[in-house]
């Protein structure tokens with residue numbers, strides 16, 4: 250969509266407005282008004298004020314845009330052959346990251362920018378309005394810095410993942426020193442977060458601890474790829490460091506679940522106040538594509554853990570940006586309710602990125618939920634309710650998308 254953006258927009262006749270706000274309001278026959286990027290009114294259709302632009306939703310559902318808190322968009326090439334081998338029975342290992350690193354290093358800045366931009370457009374066309382991407386296919390100072398710089402120009406949040414794989418021929422301890430030293434310094438102007446792939450075949454507990462310590466000392470927020478391929482120290486490390494999220498979480502011990510739940514004991518979900526814990530980010534498209542057990546989202550929610558759903562778009566384990574697919578899978582196979590799954594893919598992602606609350610006076614607006622003062626990130630479905638996301642699996646249900654008040658689809 251292009252054209253001028255009206256000063257204010259009113260959408261009436263919304264069949265179901267799933268706000269994902271703190272009261273979990275789901276309004277029928279609702280309306281919403283936004284002025285520029287700010288939501289200024291939500292209520293019953295018949296009470297709606299006037300606006301410059303008036304749109305009739307004709308009974309369709311409106312949700313917050315998806316907040317995709319975990320992706321790896323800065324890459325070139327694909328790994329079709331590896332995927333085919335996996336479907337024929339081979340298991341996933343971290344080693345494939347090296348193939349993508351080679352392809353990524355071989356393209357120009359302009360080519361890499363165009364690839365990232367195309368992936369962002371694909372995500373937005375399916376209802377994603379806030380997007381994180383990691384680096385991690387550069388794996389030397391120059392290429393990690395380039396990946397971070399390109400990502401910063403294209404996505405909302407950038408995570409430094411120099412600790413994705415030890416490049417072939419490098420000494421693991423020396424490479425970890427580089428990740429904690431010159432490479433970190435080089436990416437710092439472009440990133441807000443750091444991550445480490447703490448797993449067999451990637452980084453050990455001790456190396457991961459070093460990476461997290463250096464990143465924290467540099468002022469970055471922390472995230473961890475943990476417990477993807479087996480039980481391991483990832484979750485415990487994320488909790489120890491107060492990471493904003495631990496992602497994958499396929500293989501959890503009872504102690505891991507308990508430790509994650511305890512991080513949320515001081516947070517009040519009804520007001521969003523108190524001390525936030527570590528979000529467990531489930532990546533169901535990745536789990537299916539790698540033939541791993543689905544992350545235990547139901548168990549985590551029941552234990553009191555805040556979870557997020559993310560697409561994990563990358564060429565190795567999850568070559569999709571479809572958040573709707575993740576929501577569908579979470580309902581059909583992880584036993585989340587539709588409301589819980591949509592919440593994890595909107596508010597949950599915002600929690601994982603520290604963007605669930607904002608400042609209505611001067612600034613950074615909350616994303617991932619629809620309330621007055623929040624950012625006007627809206628996803629209208631070609632359906633009367635969010636339930637259709639699970640009820641009609643695989644059907645492209647995005648009707649229109651507003652990102653920060655600007656019509657994008």
Ligand SMILES: N=CN[C@@H](CCC(=O)O)C(=O)O
Nearest residue numbers: 345346446474563564565566
């Ligand atoms: N598991 C680690 N990193 C990515 C996959 C990377 C790759 O295989 O290219 C993930 O989140 O699944």
Ligand SMILES: [Zn+2]
Nearest residue numbers: 319321474561
């Ligand atoms: Zn990942």
